[in-house]
Structure formats: structure tokens, C-alpha cells
Amino acid sequence: MLVAIIAIVGSTIGRELIAGEPVGLVSFALIHFAGYLFFLLMPVEILVPLYLAEGHPGLVLIGLSVGTGLLAQTIDYAIGWVVSERVVDTLISREKFEKFKATFQKWGGWAIFTFNLLPLSSPNMLLVSGIMRYNRLKALLISASGLAVKYVVLVFVFPGGFG
Numbered sequence: 001m002l003v004a005i006i007a008i009v010g011s012t013i014g015r016e017l018i019a020g021e022p023v024g025l026v027s028f029a030l031i032h033f034a035g036y037l038f039f040l041l042m043p044v045e046i047l048v049p050l051y052l053a054e055g056h057p058g059l060v061l062i063g064l065s066v067g068t069g070l071l072a073q074t075i076d077y078a079i080g081w082v083v084s085e086r087v088v089d090t091l092i093s094r095e096k097f098e099k100f101k102a103t104f105q106k107w108g109g110w111a112i113f114t115f116n117l118l119p120l121s122s123p124n125m126l127l128v129s130g131i132m133r134y135n136r137l138k139a140l141l142i143s144a145s146g147l148a149v150k151y152v153v154l155v156f157v158f159p160g161g162f163g
Contacts, residue, residue: 023054028061031069036072038079038123045119048151049158058155065151066144069116073126073143081132103126104132109142116146 028051035044044065051061090098104111108129113121122143129139 004083010109023051025051025056025060025064028056029064032065033068035074036069036074036076036123038121038127041121041123043119045150045154048154052155062148062151063156066147069122070140070146073123074140076126077130077136077139078122080127081133081136084133085129101132104128104134108132108134109138112139112142113146116143117150121152122146133141 028047031042031047032044034040035042048061048065052058088094092100112122112125112134114120115125116121126143128141130136
């Protein structure tokens with residue numbers, strides 16, 4: 001996993017920095033997308049101040065952050081959906097699964113929002129949402145809300161975000 005992270009960052013931002021070029025939005029989108037895949041945990045929020053300092057517009061960064069995050073989380077959700085029966089059959093009992101599923105149906109929306117709002121592992125939360133067969137549209141809308149609030153705050157807090 002560490003090798004994949006180094007390869008992604010090195011082939012995007014690293015190449016631009018070595019060439020003396022400003023960091024571009026394509027590298028932002030690629031790294032951000034990869035960071036929201038559940039098997040590559042990267043603190044992609046740190047990219048926002050870096051790209052703001054390079055002069056990229058805050059609204060563009062917010063749009064790219066939410067868009068690429070949701071695209072990756074859709075993949076995370078789908079993987080969870082596909083492997084859910086195998087997870088239940090091999091890792092936990094059906095009884096424990098049903099008990100957790102009932103709890104997740106009740107509180108999952110808040111968990112998804114909180115994990116997306118804060119720098120927590122929201123991709124894993126979407127993976128769990130897929131495993132629990134949580135409503136896909138609801139999960140993605142809640143996720144988008146949390147991501148949007150998080151990135152608006154990040155852009156607002158750092159100099160040059162909306163200016």
C-alpha cells in the first residue's frame with residue numbers, strides 16, 4: 001500500500017515539482033481520488049492548502065474534492081456490496097451481522113456524515129455501508145454533504161481560499 005501511495009504522489013506532484021512546474025489540477029484530482037479508495041488511506045485534506053498556495057481557485061478545489069471523493073466512495077460502496085455475503089459467511093455470524101445491520105440502519109447516516117466531515121476514514125465507512133446494504137443514494141448524498149462542508153471550511157480557513 002505504501003508503494004502505491006508513493007507511486008501516485010511521485011508520478012503526479014513529484015514530477016511537477018522536479019520539473020519546476022506549478023502543481024496542476026490533474027495531479028490534485030488523481031491523488032484525491034486515490035486517497036478516497038478504502039485500501040489507500042491518505043490524508044488528502046492536506047492538499048487543499050498546498051493547491052490554494054499555488055493559486056488554484058477554492059471553488060474548483062471544493063468541486064474536485066467532492067467529485068473525486070464521491071467517485072472513489074462509489075467504488076468503495078460497490079466493493080462492499082459485492083463482498084457482503086462473503087464477509088458475513090466467513091468473518092462474522094449471521095446473527096451478529098443482522099444486529100449490527102439494524103444499528104447501522106438507524107445510525108449509519110450520522111456515521112457517514114461524521115466520517116466525511118472530519119479527517120476520519122470515510123472510504124471505509126462507505127465500504128461498510130455497502131456491506132450493510134445501506135441505501136446507496138442516501139449514503140452518497142450524506143457523504144457529499146459531509147465532504148462539501150469539510151472542504152468549504154478548509155478553503156475558508158486557509159488564506160486565498162475564496163479571495
